[in-house]
Amino acid sequence: MSQSVDKTGERTLAVVTKVDKAPEGLLEKVTADDVNIGLGYVCVRNRIGDETYEEARDIAHQLFETHPPFQD
Secondary structure, three states, X not given: OHHHOOOOOOOOOEEEOOOOOOOOOHHHHHOOOOXXXXXXXXXXXXXXXXXXXXXXXXXXXXXHHHOHHHOO
């Protein structure tokens, strides 16, 4: 989709959602050469169900601290 307005990919930023669902292999998918992502990527985890914002932040913090692809 971004290729229609940014043919070279230099202005493209990828937003990866639901990273808590399948963190294994995620880095390979995001960094694959099939699409040029010039500005890199951002991973996010949204609140699920009745989680408070504080609970969601704690869970996201733990996810990003404990899964190797997210530690860099």
